[in-house]
Every structure is written in C-alpha cells, then in structure tokens.
Amino acid sequence: MAKSPSFSCTACGNVTSKWAGRCEACGAWNTITEDAGISKGPAKSLGAKRGAAVVLTDLATEEAPPPRTTSGIAELDRVLGGGLVPASAVLVGGDPGIGKSTLLLQAAAQFARAGLKTVYVSGEEAAAQVRMRAQRLGLADAPVKLAAETNLRDILTTLEAERPGLAVIDSIQTMWADNVESAPGSVSQVRAAAHELTSFAKRKGISVILVGHVTKEGQIAGPRVVEHMVDTVLYFEGERGHQFRILRAVKNRFGPADEIGVFEMTGRGLEEVVNPSALFLSERGTASPGSVVFAGVEGTRPVLVEFQALVAPSPHSQARRTVVGWDGGRLAMILAVLEARCGIPFAGLDVYLNVAGGMKVSEPAADLAVAAALLSAREDAALPANTVVFGEISLSGALRAASQTENRLKEAQKLGFTAAIASGGGKPAEVPGISVRRVDDLTTFVGDVFGAG
Template identity: 45%
Template sequence: MAKLKKRYICQECGYESPRWMGKCPECDQWNTMVEEVTNPKKAYGNFGGTIINRPLTLKEVTIEKEERFSTGMEELNRVLGGGVVPGSLILIGGDPGIGKSTILLQISSQLSTSKLKVLYVSGEESLKQIKLRAQRLDTNSDSLYILAETNMPIIERSIEEMQPDVIMIDSIQTMYQPDITSAPGSVSQVREITGQLMHVAKEKGIATFIVGHVTKQGSIAGPRVLEHMVDTVLYFEGERHHTYRILRAVKNRFGSTNEIGIFEMKEKGLEEVKNPSEMLLSGRPIGSPGSIVIPCLEGTRPVLIELQALVSTTNFGMPRRMATGIDYNRVVLLLAIMEKRLGMQLQNQDAYVNIIGGLKIDEPALDLGVIIAIASSFRNIEVDPTLVAIGEVGLTGEVRSVQFIEKRLMEAKKMGFKKCLIPKSNMKGLAIKDIEIVGVENLSEALQWIF
C-alpha cells in the first residue's frame, strides 16, 4: 500500500508546504493553510484509451468540422461560440442565488427534449427538491435523469451504466473522493474530482457542465488550476435582488471570450433578452442633466447603454470619486483631462459615474460619453435625449476613432436616435440615412456643439 503523505495546502491558491505557516507565501492570505492527507496522484492522461500515444507531425493530424449541439438557448449558444462541443468541460460560476442551478436545469430540460440523454448530479439538493424546481420550470422529460450523490466512485459507476450525452455537476465543491481524507471543497478534493471528470469527458466524448462557488473576492473557490483544467469558464453577473443576469465567458477554447448573454429571472426561470438595448434603456429619465446614451460593442453585438453622472460640491477637503460599471482609474483620468483641457474646476466637486443595468464596460470608446455626462451634470444642462455619443479621448483632449462605427450607428438608428457625435476620423465612407452624424476632433468642439 502506498504511503500516505501529510502536507499543508492553501485553500485560496493551492500552494503546498510540508509544514504549517500562518501566512501563505504565494497569495499572502492569513490562516488558509490546512493539513491534508493524500495518496500519490493518479494519472489522467491517454484520453483515447489503451492505445499508446506517439508524436505526430502537424501534417499527419487530421481534423474534421467541429460538431456542436444547441443548448436550446440562443444567448447561451452565443456565449459558448455557437453551441456545446462534445467532450468539453464547462465551468459556471457566480454568487449564491444568482441562478446557476436554475440555468443548469433549464439547459438539461432543453437538451433532453432534443433526444440527448442528460444526467443531472446534485450534491446540494435532494431528489424531491429538484423535482419541485423542475415543476416550477415546467421541466418533464424521459431523457433527463437526476442523481443526488456526492461520492465520486458512485457517480462514475452511474455514468458507466447510463452512457449519457451530457453531465451536469452541481456543484464541484460538494463532491468528494473517499481515497482523499480532506473535506469536500478542499483544494485536493476539487483538483482530484475535476481531473476525473475531465478524464471521463475527454475519453467518452461527454459534454460536462460544472457549477463552481465563488469566494468573497468574486473568484471561483478552490485552486486556480481548476480554471486552467476546464475548456470554458462562464461567470454569472448581476445582483440577485434584481431580475437581469449577464452571462460572460472569461475563457473559451472553442469560441470568443467577448460575447455576453443577457437573461431575465422570472417565475418560471431564466428567459432570454432578445433586445438588450431596449431593456437597458427602459425607464430612462428625459430632461435630466448628467444622462447620455452610448453605443457599445460586446463581442459582435452592439448594445446601447445609459451612462449617468452626478457632480456636486464636496463637503470635505478631498473630493470623492466613485465609478460603477466602469474603471475607476479611467474616470479619474478623464476628470483630470477636463480640468486641464476644458478649464472646468472639478477639484472641489464630488463625481459619481454609473452604468445602468449592472453592465461592466471596459472599452475606451466610452470616454466621450463620460465627459459629456459629467459636463452636463456640472453645468446642470440636459443633453438632447435623441443624441448618442462615442469616442476615445486622448490626454491632449483629442477625440480618437473607434472600431465598428457603422454597426454601432445602425443600432442607435434602430432604437430611434436622431443624432450621433463621433470622432471626425470615423466620418470617412459613412453612408447611413435618417440619422444626423457629427464628427468632432477635440473635446472643446464636442461640448460647444452639444451645449
């Protein structure tokens, strides 16, 4: 029998040490080193079975068209890159109550109705609890099998007997391998279980969805290697007390990581939002200073967002800056540009910038809209409600060009906007009717045209 080894493992980053330490030298977290007793590691290579691998030249490797099957949800297909690839390992993370288990059961229902055999394994709910949630979601299929189990050998035996097309694991932190003495959810358990699921998925060509819990910092709990082992990492964003949810890919070996899917949580589960621009602009105030609409691009999809700014005189020696949905440092930089290039005295003003709807946008094309919103609130003058603005702003106050300008303008036109302020360098070759397009070279020219 192999000798058991004792070691101390950081539960935040997975750092291993032969002795206990109060502070992890890798992630600098305190009191995260936990003693674990483990067996020698197993090997999970040779996904093809018993055939011994040999090196091949690049010309010898043949590929076929990537087979995908639809999840039945267009928003999810978009985020995954067109559908689910057989044999892929997909990790879904998000805050508690955000809707991870709900979307997993909805995906299972959609796939089972398309003649695919689905095994839903839950370590957090009993069979009756899953049945009650399935009734609420109107889920009832003969091809959907549910299993309430956390013991990995039993789960593997069920997979071997059933030979499903898709496996759902809810969640990875509740599963355990009896050979490892550490508690479920520990670094060793999560690494071992993920390795076994990866072996099953690749060897048998079974698409596997895994739910992962997140830490207080917003990252998926467990070792960082978990995100490296899987093929796709999806994050659910949004406030659980609000109805809208955003599904974003942060890693995808089979598609782009720029796409997002937008859902709305309703009584019967998550529903796709077909027109996110209309959703994000609903309830927009008319005639209020500090509000402007900006056409952004999320992957290949143009989205109109409402950005609001509030500027008020500070009561303290140091003015307060706050940004929600946009990079804080970018807002501070733009405020400095406004003071230097436009002569606005903002050093004694509190400034708050917010993107409505819970979206997080990091493209520099928001710069011009942010400055216009702040100037509108500072001067207490409203912006034309039929106007959209877009452009990157340099440190000298120039307005620089942005990509895919026609796609952005067409979305603004579709939503009924009549005027658009864009960089002058983007004016070449534009031929869009029924919308007034104005090109500007710098901030002074832009604000003079608006106000």
C-alpha cells in the same frame, strides 16, 4: 537524498521553496499550498526509454468543425459559440442566488428534449428540492436523470454506466474525492474533482457543465488552475434589485470570448431577451442632465446602455466617488484628464456613476460617454435624447477610434437614434438615417458640446 518540498500560489501559479502567508508575486493572502510530488520513486532520465513518435501536421490541415448540439435557448447557444460541443468541459460561476441552478436546470431540460441524454447531479440540494424547482419552472416532464450525491467516485461510476451526452454538476465545491485528505471545498478537493471530471469528459466523450461558487472579489473560488483545465468559462452576472441577468463568456476554446447572453428573471424562470438594447433603454424618458446613451459592443453583439451621473457639492472633507457597473479606477482617470487637459475640476464634488439596468461595462470605448455624463451633470445641461456617444480617451486628452463603428451606428439607428458623437480617426462609417459628429480631442468635445473648457 530527500527532495525538498515546493510550494505554489493557487491564484497566480508562482512557485517558491517555502511557505508564506502572502504571495510575493500577486500579493494574495493564504494562497500558498504545498505541491505533491508526481512520483515517490527515484528520478529517472526520460532518455532511458524511448517513447512513441508524435504525428505532426501543418497549419494548413483542414478539419471539420466540431459538431454542436443546440439547446433551443438562443442566448445560451450564442455564448457557447453556437451550441454545446461534445466532450467539452464548461465552468459556470456567479454570485449566490443569482440563478445559476435555475439556468442550468432549464438548459438541461432543453438539451434533454432535443435528444441529448442528460444527467443532473446536485451536491447542494436534495432531489426533492430540485423536483420542486422543475415543477415551478414547468420542466417536470423533461427527460432529465436526477441524482443528489457528493462522492466523486460514485458519480463517475454512475456516469460511466449511464453514458449520457451531458452531465451537469452543481457544484464543484461540494464534490468530495476520497483519495484526497482534505475537506470538501478546499483547494485540493476542488482541483482534484475538476481534474477528474474534465479528464473523464475527454476520455468518454461526455460534455460536462460544472457550477462554481465565486469569492467576494467576484472570481470563481478555488485554484485558478480549474479555469485553465476547462474549455469554457462563463460568468452569470446581475444585480439582485434588477430582473436582468448577463451570461458572459470570459474563455471559450470553441467560440468568441466576451460574448454575452441576456436573460430576464421572471416567475417562470429565466427568459431570454432577444433585443437587450431596447430592454436596457425601456425606462428611459426625456433627456435629463447626467444621462447619456453609450453604443457599446459585447463580443459580436452591439448593445446600447445608459450611463447616469450625478455631481453634487460634498458636505465632507473627502469627496465621494461611487461607481456601479463600471471600473472605479477608470472613473478616476477620466476625472483627472478633465481637470488636467480641460481645466474642469471636480474637487469638493461628490461623483456618482451608474450603468442602468444592472449591466457591467468594461469597454474602453465607454470613456467618452462617461465624460459626457459627468459634464452634463456638472453643467446641468442635457444632451439631446436622440444622441449616442462612444470613444476612448487617452491620458493626453486625445480621443482614440472605437472598433466596429458601423455595428454601433446600426444598432443606434434601429432603436430610433438619429445622431452620434464619436472619436475621430479609424475607418469612417456611414449609416443612413444617423448623422455622426467626429471629435479628435476631449477639449474640442467639451467646447463644442457644452461650451465649457
């Protein structure tokens, strides 16, 4: 009896017995694909043939940490967890033109100069184009082996013969596996190419860095199973109008996730930023309404960024809510809490919120800084220029303590700030040179700081 086909969603992995245009589990469109069978032969019981016993160990077993190769680019090594681990697979995604190829060419050159045999395979550009970029970046003398190829079988054969320590594939969407009957860039091709390259890396002990395109939603294009295959997933973020670029780890089996590295795009390529807080606040002048400095934490690094808000009467029947660098849904929540718990309405007012410098903030501890920026813009009252704000707001209007308070205060004190407004509770932290005002709820904050409510 023939086995009925099965279908699965490439976005969430939900399995169904029939094809549909929209996934019932996650709601994504055109993500249902047919799963190929593992074997065409008759089903056999696994108990019919005994397998080899698996060696079991306990959790107390001590093993040496994996050796790492550092590139000399401190921001990249930080995001990787301290350097590149042998036989690891790294996936790097980002918007078109953001600088992924520039970053990885610089990284490949640094790894090669550090003694790691490196091969750079480009499926999007000719070899001459990559050489021109290398000359512009001053990397022409780097001992990097270069190839322009999209045939996966030829690439794997070449890598097996060369036995490099690192292979950079730019990009995974251009790779073509001749055993898969679909066009390059399709779900099947991307999944097969990622599987082959990742398996090859594990078998041969070669580190592989894959470049991935992103969709308009900001996710890496192709099936989500690709992100599960690799060891590390990095996103290269930034705004075209700003020179700052953020390399963010969203998955890392060999180090902390949510770690960031900050780069500045210059005529000589990407240059690492040692003190991102000072850079993000470099153009901040005197205190002005709607401007608030947030003391945040990205991974293990404290980062100070400026929230800018503008509140103005709306000429339209439907007021606008525009957000850059923060979650729009969380802004709506803050506005609702201000109105329901503090009696401060924003109906009929356009609200604009921006994170200066092109930084993207997702930390809940930014709630209080956002509320302060909105109130400052609405009341036309500026907070003192030497003050930082952080704390999470609950739906009841209570303020929840933020983690790593001491690290936030130390970073603020290092940049010359002398005062902080933070949520109450949690472990008290005292840093010499900076005074902390603890606030337990949003109503108290509004009354004490702005005299409103």
